[in-house]
Amino acid sequence: MPALKLPALSRAAGSVRLPGSKSISNRMLLLAALAQGSTEIHNLLDSDDTRVMLTALEKLGVGVTALGDDIWRVEGCGGAFPVKDADLFMGNAGTAIRPLTAALALSGGAYRLSGVARMHERPIGDLVDGLRQIGADVRYTGESGFPPLAIHPANVAVAAPIRLRGDVSSQFLTALLMALPLTGEAAVIEMTTELISRPYVEITLNLMARFGVEVRRDNWQRFTIAGGQRYQSPGQLYVEGDASAASYFLAAGAIGGGPVRVEGVGKDSIQGDVRFADALEEMGATVTWGERHIEVSAPSSGKLKAFDLDLNHIPDAAMTLAVTALFADGPCRLRNIASWRVKETDRISAMATELRKLGATVEEGADYIAVTCPRNGIPGMQSPPAPIFCTDVAIDTYDDHRMAMCFSLAALSGVPVTINDPQCVNKTFPGYFDALAEIAAPVIAIDGPSASGKGTVAERVAATLGYHYLDSGSLYRLVALAAIRANTALDDEVAVAALAGGLPASFEGGRILLAGDDVSDAIRSEEISAGASKVAALPAVRSALLARQRAYRRFPGLVADGRDMASVVFPDAMAKVFLTASAEARAERRYKQLIAKEMPANMHALLQDLQDRDARDAQRSVAPLRQCDDAELVDTTQLDIEAAVATVMAHVRRSQLPSGIR
Numbered sequence: 001m002p003a004l005k006l007p008a009l010s011r012a013a014g015s016v017r018l019p020g021s022k023s024i025s026n027r028m029l030l031l032a033a034l035a036q037g038s039t040e041i042h043n044l045l046d047s048d049d050t051r052v053m054l055t056a057l058e059k060l061g062v063g064v065t066a067l068g069d070d071i072w073r074v075e076g077c078g079g080a081f082p083v084k085d086a087d088l089f090m091g092n093a094g095t096a097i098r099p100l101t102a103a104l105a106l107s108g109g110a111y112r113l114s115g116v117a118r119m120h121e122r123p124i125g126d127l128v129d130g131l132r133q134i135g136a137d138v139r140y141t142g143e144s145g146f147p148p149l150a151i152h153p154a155n156v157a158v159a160a161p162i163r164l165r166g167d168v169s170s171q172f173l174t175a176l177l178m179a180l181p182l183t184g185e186a187a188v189i190e191m192t193t194e195l196i197s198r199p200y201v202e203i204t205l206n207l208m209a210r211f212g213v214e215v216r217r218d219n220w221q222r223f224t225i226a227g228g229q230r231y232q233s234p235g236q237l238y239v240e241g242d243a244s245a246a247s248y249f250l251a252a253g254a255i256g257g258g259p260v261r262v263e264g265v266g267k268d269s270i271q272g273d274v275r276f277a278d279a280l281e282e283m284g285a286t287v288t289w290g291e292r293h294i295e296v297s298a299p300s301s302g303k304l305k306a307f308d309l310d311l312n313h314i315p316d317a318a319m320t321l322a323v324t325a326l327f328a329d330g331p332c333r334l335r336n337i338a339s340w341r342v343k344e345t346d347r348i349s350a351m352a353t354e355l356r357k358l359g360a361t362v363e364e365g366a367d368y369i370a371v372t373c374p375r376n377g378i379p380g381m382q383s384p385p386a387p388i389f390c391t392d393v394a395i396d397t398y399d400d401h402r403m404a405m406c407f408s409l410a411a412l413s414g415v416p417v418t419i420n421d422p423q424c425v426n427k428t429f430p431g432y433f434d435a436l437a438e439i440a441a442p443v444i445a446i447d448g449p450s451a452s453g454k455g456t457v458a459e460r461v462a463a464t465l466g467y468h469y470l471d472s473g474s475l476y477r478l479v480a481l482a483a484i485r486a487n488t489a490l491d492d493e494v495a496v497a498a499l500a501g502g503l504p505a506s507f508e509g510g511r512i513l514l515a516g517d518d519v520s521d522a523i524r525s526e527e528i529s530a531g532a533s534k535v536a537a538l539p540a541v542r543s544a545l546l547a548r549q550r551a552y553r554r555f556p557g558l559v560a561d562g563r564d565m566a567s568v569v570f571p572d573a574m575a576k577v578f579l580t581a582s583a584e585a586r587a588e589r590r591y592k593q594l595i596a597k598e599m600p601a602n603m604h605a606l607l608q609d610l611q612d613r614d615a616r617d618a619q620r621s622v623a624p625l626r627q628c629d630d631a632e633l634v635d636t637t638q639l640d641i642e643a644a645v646a647t648v649m650a651h652v653r654r655s656q657l658p659s660g661i662r
């Protein structure tokens with residue numbers, strides 16, 4: 001996939017529905033596979049790392065069935081994988097290889113586990129040492145201490161406490177904890193070092209409990225599993241949103257004004273990474289917590305404060321803070337993050353290299369990174385800052401999804417940023433850049449009455465800038481046509497809204513299709529114009545179309561025309577224009593269009609129709625047609641199309657200046 005050139009961004013606001021948590025998804029899949037009974041898992045993350053786990057379980061003879069886009073049924077094998085000999089490819093998924101190694105080592109079969117080249121550089125020795133203490137036969141087939149591994153059948157017996165290191169990765173403890181109940185025996189694990197990334201172990205304990213296995217924890221030092229416990233399926237489970245993925249959007253809200261809301265994690269989350277929001281709060285951002293959402297806005301001062309934090313408890317989300325540090329008012333220090341060095345890449349080194357490309361001064365140590373942003377100390381700077389990061393920077397991503405997601409935030413400094421190999425986000429978040437675009441891609445909103453020329457102007461502005469184009473009126477027209485074709489009364493709000501919610505419409509190369517039928521001309525008839533104005537007055541219809549309209553917001557940007565683009569659909573649009581013309585001038589334009597298409601036209605009737613529609617659009621209770629306070633008025637009565645486009649473009653160029661120097 002080619003590099004992704006992110007445009008200069010100036011604002012971020014809106015809401016994002018998070019994909020399911022990776023950590024929870026892969027743990028639930030394995031526990032469901034090991035349990036007795038079948039488990040239905042909802043909101044399972046669909047990404048490279050969960051595919052690795054699903055494929056491995058299938059190869060091991062576990063029944064896994066997709067019941068919907070993000071719903072899977074797993075037939076538990078009651079602790080004994082049906083397939084006793086298999087080669088398993090683990091990609092670069094740490095959440096798959098570590099727990100599977102432990103479970104397979106206690107399963108009495110012969111298995112070979114390997115991964116991508118980087119996986120073979122990621123340590124697993126502490127886990128293997130732990131497993132060997134109870135008689136498991138796990139051998140290195142490459143370099144000692146690293147995958148690939150060969151597991152042979154062995155007689156496992158748990159007697160003395162298992163002594164385990166916890167200072168390289170908490171996943172070794174997670175893996176042992178999840179596997180030990182397979183022996184049916186009582187087991188004790190004693191940590192021989194400090195345990196890092198503790199919140200991830202908490203996720204493990206929480207999920208094991210949901211499958212009926214209790215672990216006694218003494219101070220993060222000793223873990224005791226009583227004998228005779230077996231995993232039992234709880235039936236149905238729901239994966240909460242990914243809290244690490246949430247960090248990018250929450251940071252975008254703190255940097256780009258906000259409010260940005262993430263939906264899918266909230267105050268009752270079992271993921272430690274939600275504590276990332278506390279770090280943003282320390283930087284001065286405003287954070288609000290709901291049951292299932294978190295919302296962040298920039299500090300009212302506009303400035304994010306510098307920080308010096310121990311981030312051992314949120315190692316993944318901490319990467320997001322390293323890039324957020326670029327926007328802080330002083331030098332920032334991220335401490336106690338040694339585990340970064342053994343993740344998808346050496347994240348301390350990769351982060352330092354790429355931050356320097358943007359002009360930051362970076363100091364790195366074995367377990368810390370200190371970041372001083374390039375514009376530090378420039379007085380009076382607002383957030384988002386003026387474009388004084390280095391421009392034309394291409395960020396390398398090291399096959400590390402988090403590098404790509406983190407550095408996308410640098411574009412909020414008001415300079416374009418290129419992300420090399422952006423597809424690496426597929427590891428945990430295939431739709432990441434689309435989700436970011438929905439809160440941050442520049443939008444030019446062009447509203448105005450019928451026949452003001454806004455459609456033509458908007459299309460040309462979009463073509464000039466290379467932006468996407470949304471003709472929102474056509475959606476209301478399509479709803480009216482669909483309702484008429486379905487014999488639905490245009491004032492039956494519930495029925496028309498249902499049609500709008502599932503509208504089978506698509507836009508292909510200038511043609512508008514409804515259920516595959518080309519209706520480009522049909523939706524322009526006077527009957528449909530009047531019908532569209534009627535259905536557009538129904539609140540339920542408007543809300544049914546809202547998400548659909550917002551999904552058009554993509555990189556590099558969007559020009560959207562309609563009636564409420566600036567007021568309701570894209571209230572944070574970068575540039576807002578209210579395009580109008582006298583009713584007489586608009587009626588005359590419509591008359592000429594109809595005659596050109598050899599359609600019947602009557603000047604007097606057209607004028608009357610226009611005035612009726614203007615009145616209906618302006619007087620309705622929801623999203624009435626009106627000029628927003630922050631919209632530029634462009635009256636095209638005396639302007640031809642070229643002049644109207646030039647006037648709008650001039651306004652857009654003025655608005656594109658980053659807010660810090662506006």
Ligand code: DC
Pocket residue numbers: 450451472473474476477529532533534536537561562563564565613617
């Ligand atoms: O822009 P247009 O003439 O194609 O719009 C058709 C109808 O849809 C018009 O009566 C107003 C309504 N509309 C709306 O209410 N909100 C929008 N964003 C776009 C159109």
